[in-house]
Amino acid sequence: MKVALISGVTGQDGSYLAEFLLAKGYEVHGIKRRASSFNTERVDHIYQDPHTDNKNFILHYGDLSDSSNLTRILKEVQPDEVYNLGAQSHVAVSFESPEYTADVDALGTLRILEAIRLLGLEKKTRFYQASTSELYGEVQEIPQKETTPFYPRSPYAAAKLYAYWITVNYRESYGMYACNGILFNHESPRRGETFVTRKITRGVANIALGLEECLYLGNMDALRDWGHAKDYVRMQWMMLQQEQAEDFVIATGKQISVREFVRMSANEAGIELEFSGDGVDEQAKVISVNSKLAPGVEMGDVIVRVDPRYFRPAEVETLLGDPSKAKEKLGWVPEITVEEMCAEMVAADLDKAKRHALLKNHGFDVSVAREN
Numbered sequence: 001m002k003v004a005l006i007s008g009v010t011g012q013d014g015s016y017l018a019e020f021l022l023a024k025g026y027e028v029h030g031i032k033r034r035a036s037s038f039n040t041e042r043v044d045h046i047y048q049d050p051h052t053d054n055k056n057f058i059l060h061y062g063d064l065s066d067s068s069n070l071t072r073i074l075k076e077v078q079p080d081e082v083y084n085l086g087a088q089s090h091v092a093v094s095f096e097s098p099e100y101t102a103d104v105d106a107l108g109t110l111r112i113l114e115a116i117r118l119l120g121l122e123k124k125t126r127f128y129q130a131s132t133s134e135l136y137g138e139v140q141e142i143p144q145k146e147t148t149p150f151y152p153r154s155p156y157a158a159a160k161l162y163a164y165w166i167t168v169n170y171r172e173s174y175g176m177y178a179c180n181g182i183l184f185n186h187e188s189p190r191r192g193e194t195f196v197t198r199k200i201t202r203g204v205a206n207i208a209l210g211l212e213e214c215l216y217l218g219n220m221d222a223l224r225d226w227g228h229a230k231d232y233v234r235m236q237w238m239m240l241q242q243e244q245a246e247d248f249v250i251a252t253g254k255q256i257s258v259r260e261f262v263r264m265s266a267n268e269a270g271i272e273l274e275f276s277g278d279g280v281d282e283q284a285k286v287i288s289v290n291s292k293l294a295p296g297v298e299m300g301d302v303i304v305r306v307d308p309r310y311f312r313p314a315e316v317e318t319l320l321g322d323p324s325k326a327k328e329k330l331g332w333v334p335e336i337t338v339e340e341m342c343a344e345m346v347a348a349d350l351d352k353a354k355r356h357a358l359l360k361n362h363g364f365d366v367s368v369a370r371e372n
């Protein structure tokens with residue numbers, strides 16, 4: 001039985017990857033952070049009672065800022081594969097917490113690599129680094145591929161640049177099987193609520209059910225190459241099964257704007273929108289509505305507005321990946337389109353909103369609007 005260790009197991013990708021590896025017969029270990037409230041919601045459905053025998057999903061307390069505990073966990077687990085998915089992963093937040101982001105996202109990667117080496121596991125343990133299309137930042141070439149020069153535009157991207165190169169360096173210096181997946185944006189119903197797609201699908205669902213009035217967004221012109229997290233974790237695993245470690249771009253090869261994602265999400269909830277204004281004045285008005293699907297919305301309602309507080313000090317305007325290498329060398333192609341993903345996300349958020357609306361209609365106090 002192969003043994004895998006996942007940092008960031010409680011996140012979007014970690015949860016899908018854990019499911020994927022368990023289905024492949026792996027023993028899966030995950031690192032979770034200590035928090036003052038439960039933070040395992042995304043993996044609760046695969047949780048195994050620690051008091052039972054023959055467990056194959058085991059969680060360990062740990063933090064990427066703490067070398068000693070990473071070393072202890074690696075020593076205990078002796079993994080065949082390490083997936084380093086843990087990170088302060090929010091680009092806008094990285095401008096607010098740049099040093100913490102660098103510590104966790106850059107040095108955290110070094111800490112794991114160095115622990116593998118010091119424990120003498122460098123010939124046994126294969127290492128996957130969650131690299132990102134944010135490395136391309138101010139893009140130097142369209143579309144972006146493995147050879148496109150990097151130009152990071154945020155503390156997050158600069159930290160991930162260090163992580164990228166230290167992974168390459170450990171491969172070249174110590175012969176470790178260590179590789180980077182340069183993943184473009186990928187989403188799902190498990191996406192964190194403050195990333196733009198989920199903020200949109202959740203906002204649209206809440207508005208449709210009358211739980212919120214307006215969705216406030218930043219730069220609606222931003223273009224992204226959005227795929228589904230399920231497709232992308234499959235590729236993370238494939239990258240560790242090759243003869244030689246190599247870096248791969250993982251993307252769909254198609255891009256749409258944030259505005260288009262808003263339009264698509266609203267359509268899924270039975271709402272047709274008309275956009276007007278631009279930049280800081282932009283808004284979207286309801287021009288037709290299926291009142292069975294969206295009882296909380298009326299014609300003429302303005303349900304989306306731009307709020308400049310969500311603009312970033314430096315923006316990444318456009319990202320479009322070229323996944324040809326992944327297709328040619330590994331036979332990987334994404335199976336879920338952005339339209340299918342959007343439909344799945346809106347449906348999941350409508351389900352949640354319906355439950356909230358039901359509670360609210362029965363007099364329970366439900367607060368769904370959160371600052372993000």
Ligand code: NDP
Pocket residue numbers: 007008009010011012013014031032033035039062063064065084085086087088089090104130131132133182183184185186187192
């Ligand atoms: P999430 O934000 O959903 O998950 C991040 C995970 O890292 C969570 O489990 C989080 O724990 C954990 N974490 C945060 N800080 C620490 C820390 N100090 N020590 C240990 N664990 C920590 O991210 P995704 O699942 O979306 O992304 C996975 C990885 O892939 C990240 O590294 C991200 O930067 C990268 N990436 C993501 C892309 C995407 O589009 N999703 C694209 C390209 C790269 P907790 O649950 O407690 O917060």
Ligand code: GDR
Pocket residue numbers: 089090091092131132133134183184185186194195196197199216217218219220222223224258310311312315316317372
């Ligand atoms: P990104 O994802 O920065 O690409 O990083 P995010 O969804 O946060 O932003 C995408 C684009 O949408 C614009 N935008 C907004 N973004 C947020 N979060 N909130 C808003 O209200 C809003 N309005 C417009 C942003 O400006 C941006 O242009 C994600 C993360 O998962 C990273 O960890 C990962 O490395 C990259 O994707 C690839």
